[in-house]
Amino acid sequence: MEQLEGVQRLLELALQHQTVGLTLDTGVASLAGEAEVYLDRSRKAICTDLPILTRHDNVTITLGTNTVTASGGAGTFTFGETVTGDAGATGTFYYENGGEVVTKSATGLYATSETITGSTSSATRTTSSAGTVITSSRLVFETTNNWLKFKPAEGSSQQFGQRDGFIFRFDGGDNNTFTFTDSVKADITFLRVLSDLPEAVAVYVATHAAVAFQRFKKRGKFDESALGVTLREDKVRAMQEVGDLYAMNLLHTSEATLIKGRRSIRSFRL
Numbered sequence: 001m002e003q004l005e006g007v008q009r010l011l012e013l014a015l016q017h018q019t020v021g022l023t024l025d026t027g028v029a030s031l032a033g034e035a036e037v038y039l040d041r042s043r044k045a046i047c048t049d050l051p052i053l054t055r056h057d058n059v060t061i062t063l064g065t066n067t068v069t070a071s072g073g074a075g076t077f078t079f080g081e082t083v084t085g086d087a088g089a090t091g092t093f094y095y096e097n098g099g100e101v102v103t104k105s106a107t108g109l110y111a112t113s114e115t116i117t118g119s120t121s122s123a124t125r126t127t128s129s130a131g132t133v134i135t136s137s138r139l140v141f142e143t144t145n146n147w148l149k150f151k152p153a154e155g156s157s158q159q160f161g162q163r164d165g166f167i168f169r170f171d172g173g174d175n176n177t178f179t180f181t182d183s184v185k186a187d188i189t190f191l192r193v194l195s196d197l198p199e200a201v202a203v204y205v206a207t208h209a210a211v212a213f214q215r216f217k218k219r220g221k222f223d224e225s226a227l228g229v230t231l232r233e234d235k236v237r238a239m240q241e242v243g244d245l246y247a248m249n250l251l252h253t254s255e256a257t258l259i260k261g262r263r264s265i266r267s268f269r270l
Helices: 003-015 031-049 199-216 224-247
Strands: 055-061 066-074 082-085 090-097 100-107 115-118 124-127 147-152 160-163 166-169 184-190
Touching (some): 031 147, 031 199, 066 115, 199 224
Antiparallel strands (some): 066 100, 066 124, 082 115, 090 100, 115 124, 147 184
């Protein structure tokens, strides 16, 4: 199901609205734009609640490799963009914190008192020291890469969680820290676009959004109790499809790779 189809289903269910010729109106305070906001909220909630479908296990999160002290300038660097210095040194932007710009995949080192510029954001900073190679850094919680939540991978000896856009390590007592000296492995739950979800799950997302839209945004002619029946039916179909995928080892989670035989629909919760 594409995003437009999801918006159309939402409006048809919630308002009995004619959707022929309807187009997306993302970010606009129109009927279609507001419906898309509700659709995205439901998609995020269901992706979060259904990690068996949207999680990848044993993802390696790597350190930043280079740092430079910089200040001034304008704008905000974009995660993953190339940051280039006047003298030609480059790096992939990782994070900026406390006057420190940290990059990965560097080519050369930034010089003192040069301007560094983001290729996408056009943000700039002026360096106050020469760039250096580092062996420890913070680890970024990559919301720009559609991370929703994560946990240490099975067998990991470290405990860590999310704090203020970064990964925070729990070592106990005063040893809790944002600083890591090595990469870590995590099981990461991702936000999927509607078209990446199994069809029955995408239909359930749209129906889930329609219920919320009718209840909290704009009342339609369709009786809410009848809409609730549709929601329950779509939920059962979604659970069944996830169960089928789980049983066929088509998912990315460690549980799926350990399947022997089929699993009951009771094994899944939405």
